[in-house]
Amino acid sequence: MSIEIELRSARVRYGPLEALHGVDLPVPAATLTVLLGRNGSGRTTVLRALAGTVPLAEGRVLWRGADVTRLRAHERARRGLCFVPDRRALYPSLTVAENLAPGGARRPDLAPALDAYPDLAPALDAYPELRPLLDRRAGTLSGGEQRMVALSRALSPGARVVLVDEPALGLSPAVAARTYGLLCALDAAVVVAEQRLPAGLPPGTLVHELRRGALAFSGQAGELTRGA
Known part of the structure; x- marks a missing residue:
């Protein structure tokens, strides 16, 4: 499984507050990855760090092995990154x-x-x-x-990396399910941030749960539901 984009030892600070504490997060190509966490857990900050809309205090962002940490958000967008x-x-x-x-x-x-x-x-x-x-x-x-x-x-x-914060926000259950079907069908590395695990995820969906800026779980969706 090839890695499209990833965070390595990523730390993000908002003033004196550290929102991410050395997070390592690989995102495979052509795969749906779900970031779970409550408000304040760091899931949105992970998306922003990948998109380049917040700078890293420490660590790196790698895109197909190339260091893009200093690449601005609009430059990442030109390369095929879409952030919603x-x-x-x-x-x-x-x-x-x-x-x-x-x-x-x-x-x-x-x-x-x-x-x-x-x-x-x-x-x-x-x-x-x-x-x-x-x-x-x-x-x-x-x-x-x-x-x-x-x-x-x-x-x-043309998108190679798609990052969506709460895709189902404000949508009816039917439209939310359709949206997830569309995201899963994309030929791109797709990362979504949610507070709860969506229903009906395809087999092999990767899940990372964040708590207070650190990873608390990484695995497949089925492992998380069995452990619940």
Whole structure:
């Protein structure tokens, strides 16, 4: 099993508070990895450290063996990393179509037929609920609708690493299950952060549980449920 991206001895500090205490976390390629933990456990900080939105105080981030610790978040994004945070994951003043395909904002002639615009096809296939909302300002949508817009960015076929903080946040059970099905089908290293273990995970799903900034468990989902 090849490793796509990993943290090695990662420490993250927010002022005097250390949020991660020397975490080692390998993320295999083309595999779903679940980070479990309560609020304050460090699971969101792990995602941010991988994405480059928080700096490491100590340790390294390796991507296919290359040290990318000093690589900025936008540079990691250009290399194929997609990070969907739990909040502030879209542009509320832009329309749904503009959030899904920013180029559409410069092409007013596309407005009547944005649902046929090729860049929007993956998002609209995944979440057809967004079709009638394309000309709405994203900030006027419900929490679940906003989440679908944000999650659509994770479905890009060019993504090599996909990081999603609480993918099911605000979604109905049916849409949450569909979302997990879509994430599992990606040809990418997918890491999701959750407070509880989602139901229906595929065999071989890796789980890491964090407590107070350190790993308390690492293994497969079935091992965690048997030990519960």
